[in-house]
Amino acid sequence: MEGRNACIRYLCCACCLPGWAAGIIWFIIIAIIIVIIVLAAIAGTFIMPTVDMAGVSSNPTTGSQISFTGDGLRINFGLIINVNNPNLLSIDLSNINATAFYPTPKGGRPQIGGGYLEQQAVPKYSHFNFTFPFHIEYNPDIDLDQSILTDIADKCGLTGGKKQDITIDYTIHLTAKVLMVKVHPTISSSATFVCPIDVRIYPISIA
Structure with missing residues (x-):
């Protein structure tokens, strides 16, 4: 039970960090999400040559x-x-x-x-x-x-x-x-x- 919602708590902790550190963390998170979405879109439309x-x-x-x-x-x-x-x-x-x-x-x-x-x-x-x-x-x-x-x-x-x-x-x-x-x-x-x-x-x- 201690590990439940751990990711959410970590994200909330970013709000407690200095502004520049929280900005870096959120930038990394958003970049990862964008990369995953792009790769998924490419994989979904891939046609075998x-x-x-x-x-x-x-x-x-x-x-x-x-x-x-x-x-x-x-x-x-x-x-x-x-x-x-x-x-x-x-x-x-x-x-x-x-x-x-x-x-x-x-x-x-x-x-x-x-x-x-x-x-x-x-x-x-x-x-x-x-x-x-x-x-x-x-x-x-x-x-x-x-x-x-x-x-x-x-x-x-x-x-x-x-x-x-x-x-x-x-x-x-x-x-x-x-x-x-x-x-x-x-x-x-x-x-x-x-x-x-x-x-x-x-x-x-x-x-």
């Missing part, structure tokens, strides 16, 4: 466009990511980690690459585009019948035909921070795009 792929950049952000590692093949390019942020506050994205999966003609879904970006700021009230470093990495250990290699070579025009669309499934894990609040959304979807390789070599054949 949407993330979509807006295209493909054939210019890799790091390294060469295509490289060979032993029996493997690595294609480096950039995914142009569009973030629609309709909110009053900017959003900080960090630890953006993507994993790519290749739907095979036989119905499999082996992991075939991904990408990582440490940090990206998204302005308020914006449709914001940024380039996410991405790669497709072919490993013959997951493609014993070479069906994936043949499919990639055909769609990239490396066997003499026209370029075709490549479809990959992807999962993106990231951390989104607004003020002091952090969330960890996971985005899973598919992307279809023209092979980013600029074919300036002679056609090759797949054995």
Whole structure:
């Protein structure tokens, strides 16, 4: 019972303090109330931003466009990511980690690459585009019948035909921070795009 209405008694005690001290206390109290109201209003109107792929950049952000590692093949390019942020506050994205999966003609879904970006700021009230470093990495250990290699070579025009669309499934894990609040959304979807390789070599054949 001794603790009942303690806050009210403390507020009343402010009247017993010197004028300057009571003014400071009331200023702090009112400021806290205003901040709480503003944060509550922002949280109540917050809309989760949407993330979509807006295209493909054939210019890799790091390294060469295509490289060979032993029996493997690595294609480096950039995914142009569009973030629609309709909110009053900017959003900080960090630890953006993507994993790519290749739907095979036989119905499999082996992991075939991904990408990582440490940090990206998204302005308020914006449709914001940024380039996410991405790669497709072919490993013959997951493609014993070479069906994936043949499919990639055909769609990239490396066997003499026209370029075709490549479809990959992807999962993106990231951390989104607004003020002091952090969330960890996971985005899973598919992307279809023209092979980013600029074919300036002679056609090759797949054995």
